């Protein structure tokens with residue numbers, strides 16, 4: 001089922017049962033869901049079948065980063081399982097991203113392909129330790145432009161960088177932003193955060209939200225509070 005909601009709920013659970021227990025409380029008309037490394041490593045493609053069977057559009061977040069042929073083949077495998085979106089790491093470089101995008105278009109696969117720029121858990125000193133001497137905002141912009149030139153549909157970035165990416169890459173280029181923290185939620189391990197409304201105002205096209213909903217005392221109350229905030233936007 002297609003939805004025009006910007007919300008993507010991260011199903012970061014250690015088992016298929018736990019993930020489906022959450023999914024069964026969600027409405028595919030009101031959000032998409034994200035399957036990440038922990039859940040996919042434990043449950044495999046069965047989780048994709050189960051979520052598709054419930055009508056959800058799925059973002060398969062495995063952040064591929066490898067040589068071009070390996071990443072292109074992994075992206076093709078994901079798309080052939082019908083996922084709505086899949087991602088790679090932009091720091092894998094132009095040839096890796098171009099190979100992945102070409103593999104999708106050669107096979108007429110319409111899955112959205114996006115690239116992670118700088119993880120929302122990172123700050124300037126984390127980048128410095130990896131040899132990147134520019135600020136997170138500069139590095140995100142550099143990788144966003146590279147991603148666009150490589151033919152991908154958008155990036156994962158923090159909402160703090162969404163406005164600049166919108167200005168340079170345009171409104172159609174997807175800005176998928178994790179690190180979303182409603183005022184009632186803790187930051188946890190996220191560093192570059194923003195509230196849902198501020199994120200949309202800044203130009204985010206999709207908001208990835210995990211623990212503020214999934215670890216809330218009542219996940220549905222937390223989700224309703226976020227939806228109410230966005231409805232007023």
Ligand SMILES: O=C(O)c1cc(=O)[nH]c(=O)n1[C@@H]1O[C@H](COP(=O)(O)O)[C@@H](O)[C@H]1O
Nearest residue numbers: 010036061118119120156178208209210211
């Ligand atoms: O690619 C992602 O989805 C991602 C990229 C990034 O830079 N930061 C980030 O937090 N994520 C994912 O977004 C989700 C955020 O979850 P919460 O911090 O619980 O809201 C997690 O599943 C992360 O793996």
